[in-house]
Amino acid sequence: MLRGLMGDQPLLVSMCIRHAARNHADTEIVSRTVEGPIHRYTYAEAEQRARRAAKALLRLGVAPGDRVATMAWNTYRHFELYHAISGIGAVCHTINPVLSDEQIVYIFNHAADRLLFLESTFVPLIERLRPQLPADLRIVLLGEAETSLATVGLYEDLVAAETDTFDWPQFDERSASALCYTSGTTGKPKGVLYSHRSTMLHALGASLPGALAMSAADVVCPVVPMFHVCAWATPYTAPMNGTKLVYPGPKLDGASLYELFEAEGVTLGLGVPTVWLNFHNYLRDNNKNVTTLRGVASGGSAIPRSLLQAYEARGVVMLHAWGMTEMSPLGTTAALKAKHLRLDHEEQMRIRLTQGRPVLGVETKIIDGNGKALPHDGKTVGELLVRGPWITSAYYNDEEATRKAVEPDGWFHTGDVASIDPDGYIQLTDRLKDVIKSGGEWISSIDLENAAMAHEGVAEAAVIAISHPKWGERPLLLVTARAGSRPGHDDIIALLAKRFPKWMLPDDVVVLDELPHTGTGKVLKSRLREMFADYKVNV
Ligand code: AMP
Numbered sequence: 001m002l003r004g005l006m007g008d009q010p011l012l013v014s015m016c017i018r019h020a021a022r023n024h025a026d027t028e029i030v031s032r033t034v035e036g037p038i039h040r041y042t043y044a045e046a047e048q049r050a051r052r053a054a055k056a057l058l059r060l061g062v063a064p065g066d067r068v069a070t071m072a073w074n075t076y077r078h079f080e081l082y083h084a085i086s087g088i089g090a091v092c093h094t095i096n097p098v099l100s101d102e103q104i105v106y107i108f109n110h111a112a113d114r115l116l117f118l119e120s121t122f123v124p125l126i127e128r129l130r131p132q133l134p135a136d137l138r139i140v141l142l143g144e145a146e147t148s149l150a151t152v153g154l155y156e157d158l159v160a161a162e163t164d165t166f167d168w169p170q171f172d173e174r175s176a177s178a179l180c181y182t183s184g185t186t187g188k189p190k191g192v193l194y195s196h197r198s199t200m201l202h203a204l205g206a207s208l209p210g211a212l213a214m215s216a217a218d219v220v221c222p223v224v225p226m227f228h229v230c231a232w233a234t235p236y237t238a239p240m241n242g243t244k245l246v247y248p249g250p251k252l253d254g255a256s257l258y259e260l261f262e263a264e265g266v267t268l269g270l271g272v273p274t275v276w277l278n279f280h281n282y283l284r285d286n287n288k289n290v291t292t293l294r295g296v297a298s299g300g301s302a303i304p305r306s307l308l309q310a311y312e313a314r315g316v317v318m319l320h321a322w323g324m325t326e327m328s329p330l331g332t333t334a335a336l337k338a339k340h341l342r343l344d345h346e347e348q349m350r351i352r353l354t355q356g357r358p359v360l361g362v363e364t365k366i367i368d369g370n371g372k373a374l375p376h377d378g379k380t381v382g383e384l385l386v387r388g389p390w391i392t393s394a395y396y397n398d399e400e401a402t403r404k405a406v407e408p409d410g411w412f413h414t415g416d417v418a419s420i421d422p423d424g425y426i427q428l429t430d431r432l433k434d435v436i437k438s439g440g441e442w443i444s445s446i447d448l449e450n451a452a453m454a455h456e457g458v459a460e461a462a463v464i465a466i467s468h469p470k471w472g473e474r475p476l477l478l479v480t481a482r483a484g485s486r487p488g489h490d491d492i493i494a495l496l497a498k499r500f501p502k503w504m505l506p507d508d509v510v511v512l513d514e515l516p517h518t519g520t521g522k523v524l525k526s527r528l529r530e531m532f533a534d535y536k537v538n539v
Pocket of ligand 1: 182183229298299300301302303320321322323324325326329355414415416428431520
């Protein structure tokens, strides 16, 4: 083989912030702080402070490979930490504060974090859990807080005590850069350990047109938290592309986001469907319009058709994206192709509501129960497997979980059930554990849920399997009502009957006050299955 003769600089996360400081020096990062006021500075200043923070980490004895935890909101300080920690070869371990106590304790101990950068909001949580956390874990406070915790001081003091002279070190691009634990609805959390190389390739892939592209003329607001899958790579893609960053801090309600979007000229937002639903409800109820927003990316769970339509009516393109913690997270986006532009609106909607087609670097396939590959015909449904340079090849220090999820040739079992069409668009029908197997046929819980949510009286819907002596399993529909309405069993079933054959219709509909949710806002179906384990349908 003839080797190419090109530069061989390692792909390191520090490239992003160095690039932004040199070429987009005066582009801003604006944050709503935890204390309240808006903070504003530039990429040049952010890089300077990240250098100081990097020196402070070294002074505290942090070595390459050490796990350094953060428990913080989306603000400039968290941005600096992402770059300071990874920049010196340590591992930026973002911890999701909304997980259960048990999960948080497990994660701290499993990762064996050396240091924790703690937002004042979460001080009471860590005070409560401190006795169960590693004894040698040291804590730095990100903001002033009254606390009984022993700390090594305030982040601002550590940064102020350092000078700016620091060169970002060069090292192997395969070194770990960040660590995120998945918050599965069952079992222990599992650690996904990103490398500098995977992070950079993912950020480049995510920046492609049709993916989560952003330019130096954009203003991006990552509503998705930096404590969940690195805020979909925005700490890297924004500086990489010279994009102005707007951080919402702890205020994610419609009114606060609207004020920030309008004041800062946000053009692009990233978040889960619930965020976009709340934002839309705020705009509708208060008769407001967005004047600069042109696109929002929505992922994490399926988007209801009504939501896509609501944004379309405002002239905002909602891009449906699918991925997971194990995929850094981006896998697919539902961007249209040229040939789709000739289709009628309804057909275009159908494509935009799929989970989308892969970004370069993500391979997909579906398999049956025996591991046999199934056709990409847009109809056949199977378990979805993925492979690529930013998809996990093993869980951190967890051989058992790795054995279950990763094939020897690198294919990763997503646990999602989907079809793939000849153009590569995937359509998720379920999580493998949520699918309803009735008389040998599969019934999609997601399809039924989406259809039920189209009922004007239904706020949220979940379909679970209940056991049945003849059919094995049958679907049970659980809904919550919109304020002021009382959706009736017969109405909902009549609505579903327009779209589904009789055998797919839920055996019963139960209206609940609320549905249980996971820490990341997904319906906790394992809890619903426990609650309705003995449910008998009256026939
Ligand atoms: P997490 O690792 O917490 O980000 O969760 C990943 C899981 O969320 C995926 O395996 C899917 O089951 C679900 N998910 C993510 N994006 C979507 C989407 N666009 N539509 C439906 N489910 C999704």
